[in-house]
Amino acid sequence: MNPRKKVDLKLIIIGALGVGKTSLLHRYVHKTFYEDYQTTLGASILSKIIILEDTTLKLQIWDTGGQERFRSMVSTFYKGSDGCVLAFDVTDLESFEALETWRGDVLAKTIPMEQPYPMVVLGNKIDLEDRQVPQEVAQGWCKEKDIPYFEVSAKNDINVVQAFEMLASRALSRYRSILESYLTDSIKLSPEDQPKSRCC
């Protein structure tokens, strides 16, 4: 039997203040939920190992604070990331409207490749009654941008695992295709193009 391949992926979660980024991550990684709100100062990292087909994936997920004062600092974490969760709160219209800017920030800081940079949008807190963002509106925005959309609740554990695993799977497939194109390019190099040995 072939041993499983191992791949490390860096994912990030971004979105406005208090939409539930930390809660979604804690739900996904630790299967826990806290009602108390403790804003994230800057960023923190959580890890989770999952198995996807023939690959063991080590996910390093960067949780970022939604406060405006961290915005430029947070954007430095996008570099080198393999995928991103864009989160908003379905009971907070402004947090949905801000997605356009968050998405723009990420795309500006990540290198465009043949395979698009993987993202998923999570509309969180669907367990609450006072919804301000109708499902069709969020779905429509995501369809236009070709980003998968999930209605989730960190509190009631709805759709959270599915959303993160969809992102991980897309990030893995992009990682593989980038790796393949590097390998093909290096095979294509003629002997004159090969890097010269530094040895005497």
Ligand SMILES: Nc1nc2c(ncn2[C@@H]2O[C@H](COP(=O)(O)OP(=O)(O)OP(=O)(O)O)[C@@H](O)[C@H]2O)c(=O)[nH]1
């Ligand atoms: N009802 C409900 N409350 C939630 C849900 N997810 C998070 N919350 C609550 O919303 C508040 C903010 O959650 P956080 O996860 O800290 O939000 P955040 O996006 O990490 O906030 P910042 O780090 O400040 O940007 C907390 O009181 C959570 O308990 C949910 O699915 N349903």
Ligand SMILES: [Mg+2]
């Ligand atoms: Mg947080």
